[in-house]
């Protein structure tokens with residue numbers, strides 16, 4: 183998508199929000215303001231600074247603002263007044279200590295597409311209940327049993343890329359992270375259900391960021407239909423699981439067996455919305471980071487050799503056909519630092535959105551009720567005060583733990599990512615098999631970034647992969 187088309191899509195996408203903000207603005211009087219609004223510019227009437235934000239790299243916009251106004255500033259984008267926060271203390275204030283004053287906020291069309299009962303749209307009792315269930319199924323004790331299956335998915339994915347043909351790395355990583363998501367949610371799932379879920383999920387994924395319209399043939403309209411079919415497929419899977427009467431420890435099992443204090447179980451729709459929500463939260467995020475990791479390793483031969491040495495040592499210590507153990511994945515020290523540094527450098531979730539549910543005062547500034555609030559993770563991750571020489575890819579910086587609240591690739595507080603351990607585990611496993619048995623070359627000079635919506639290397643990092651022999655004891659990767 184070129185920049186002009188990008189701007190148009192974003193403006194159109196948020197048009198309903200824009201109109202409702204205009205309506206509210208003309209029909210409500212603001213209460214007497216005690217504190218002053220943060221510094222910053224609100225741009226043009228109604229359009230605000232949306233065009234400035236989307237006509238350039240969004241990170242340039244955020245950084246320029248921070249340089250000019252400091253850690254807290256106001257702006258007006260996508261039809262809504264916003265306060266942006268670029269310091270660890272401010273992010274903690276919004277996400278942790280005063281989280282009850284800031285609710286999650288998403289465009290209605292996106293909420294409908296994923297499913298309104300998905301946990302990340304909620305606060306309070308329902309959110310806490312769902313979060314406990316999802317977090318429990320994704321905790322280290324639950325996911326360690328998935329290692330052999332994740333390895334099988336990894337090996338099959340890598341084998342399909344090998345042979346020297348050009349592969350769109352990001353697209354392939356999306357398929358991989360989808361398969362791992364399916365494992366975490368369902369354990370084993372029969373092939374027909376899996377294929378049907380995959381086919382329809384990818385149509386939903388394609389339409390999710392397009393302009394919401396009911397015109398047949400548009401990506402959004404197709405996505406709405408595919409979302410309905412997803413609901414039906416999930417309903418079949420849920421009925422079959424209920425008939426089996428076995429208590430599984432996967433996410434579906436936990437959702438099916440949950441009862442609240444009054445003994446109420448979750449409805450099938452609530453379960454389906456949360457399954458789609460987890461798949462959605464798990465897929466593009468992990469795939470984007472993995473794509474960046476392949477680029478960073480490819481661009482730093484010395485580092486790649488060191489990672490290969492670490493992984494080959496583990497590979498050689500395993501008997502023929504023995505799978506990785508949990509302990510081995512915990513001992514991939516350098517590879518783990520590469521993942522942490524990739525998460526910092528790429529900061530694929532550059533910021534998050536909340537909405538103030540009341541007038542809130544922060545350091546003498548007013549955050550008015552109804553305003554959007556955006557903690558800027560990327561600005562914090564790229565602040566030289568916390569990460570010296572921030573543009574340098576340097577995994578060794580993680581030999582020392584970052585200062586508290588300065589490193590938030592998985593967010594912070596009540597909505598922080600419950601899938602972070604699974605994401606790291608699947609990345610470790612993929613890197614292990616990749617560097618011990620394959621080599622890869624990136625096609626062309628790849629320096630650009632594309633946003634879709636997460637930042638990924640230009641064109642999804644086209645690359646060629648070859649299998650190399652690595653009989654145990656032989657250093658096979660050229």
Ligand code: HEM
Pocket residue numbers: 301302303313316320363366459460463464465467468471530531534535590591592593594596597598599600601602604605
């Ligand atoms: C590298 C990969 C990933 C990254 C960078 C990432 C990042 C994040 C971040 C920053 C949030 C918080 C958003 C906010 O506060 O608004 C979040 C929430 C969430 N993530 Fe992840 N995530 C990743 C992978 C996963 C995986 C693999 C799963 C599940 C299998 C998952 C499930 C979720 C869920 C369910 C939430 C919502 C939690 C809530 O609202 O309580 N994520 N993620």
